Amino acid sequence: MEYIVLYNKLQSIIFNMExxxxxxxxxxxxxxxxxKGGKGKKSDIIMxxxxxxxxxxxxEKLSKIEYLTIxxxxxxxxxxxxxxxxxxLQFAEELRSIDPASKGSxxxxxxxxxxxxxxxxxxxxxxxxxxxKDEIPGSYDDLKELEEMKLITQKIEETxxxxxxxxxxxxxxxxxxxxxxxxxxxxxxx
Numbered sequence: 026m027e028y029i030v031l032y033n034k035l036q037s038i039i040f041n042m043e044x045x046x047x048x049x050x051x052x053x054x055x056x057x058x059x060x061k062g063g064k065g066k067k068s069d070i071i072m073x074x075x076x077x078x079x080x081x082x083x084x085e086k087l088s089k090i091e092y093l094t095i096x097x098x099x100x101x102x103x104x105x106x107x108x109x110x111x112x113x114l115q116f117a118e119e120l121r122s123i124d125p126a127s128k129g130s131x132x133x134x135x136x137x138x139x140x141x142x143x144x145x146x147x148x149x150x151x152x153x154x155x156x157x158k159d160e161i162p163g164s165y166d167d168l169k170e171l172e173e174m175k176l177i178t179q180k181i182e183e184t185x186x187x188x189x190x191x192x193x194x195x196x197x198x199x200x201x202x203x204x205x206x207x208x209x210x211x212x213x214x215x
Contacts, residue, residue, distance in 0.1 A: 050083045050159055055092065055117035058109045067095070067105035092116060139167045140205050143176065143194065147202040151193045154179075168192065176201055 057070050071080040084107060087093045092113035096106045109117060136144070141161045146152060157164055171177045176198035182191050194202065 048083045048086045050080055050162065051087060051092075052120060052159060053162060054080075054083060054087060054107075055109070055113055056120055058093065058107060059114065059117040063114055064106060064108040067107055070107060087113070136205070136209075137167075138164050139171055142167055142171060143198060143202050143205060144209075146177065146192065146194050146198070147206070151191050153189050153191060157192060171198070 054070060058065055061069070067081075067084065070084075071077060084093070084095060088095050091110050093110060094108045096108070098104045098106055138161055142157060142164055145157065145160050149156075152160075154165070154168065157168065161167075168177065168179070172179055174197075175195055177192050178195050179190055179192045181188050183189075
């Protein structure tokens with residue numbers, strides 16, 4: 026049921042740039058900051074294998090809508106201190122409480138990126154590559170592998186006059202996700 030709540034929330038706000046989930050990496054940035062006590066250096070928040078420019082623009086957008094602040098420090102080398110605002114803190118806590126995937130960073134996860142992609146697609150049913158990369162950074166090569174294994178399919182669809190590459194689970198992928206869910210339940214002690 027919690028997945029449905031999150032999915033409905035995502036669908037209702039995905040095209041609204043005033044909401045942080047319409048911004049690439051927003052969810053990950055907010056939850057990472059929350060895990061670091063509400064503040065951290067820009068270089069500690071950004072994933073090294075993804076576009077620094079995209080992350081920086083996302084941080085700036087989140088600052089513009091007052092979910093976080095960015096403070097430049099000129100002590101020796103130039104650094105940037107990123108802090109959650111009250112609004113950002115409240116939203117990050119809400120994200121973490123309704124989305125089990127947000128509890129703990131992805132690096133600490135027992136599951137591989139490929140398995141996390143399958144679990145994400147199992148929840149949302151259909152997603153763009155950008156949505157998947159926002160949820161699971163560094164997942165581009167994993168998507169190729171999953172497609173070669175015939176666990177997912179990617180196809181281009183036109184939405185609102187714009188062509189986008191959508192990813193969905195195949196029948197084989199659905200069976201794989203059932204097994205992953207069983208494993209997750211064993212790990213969680215259900």
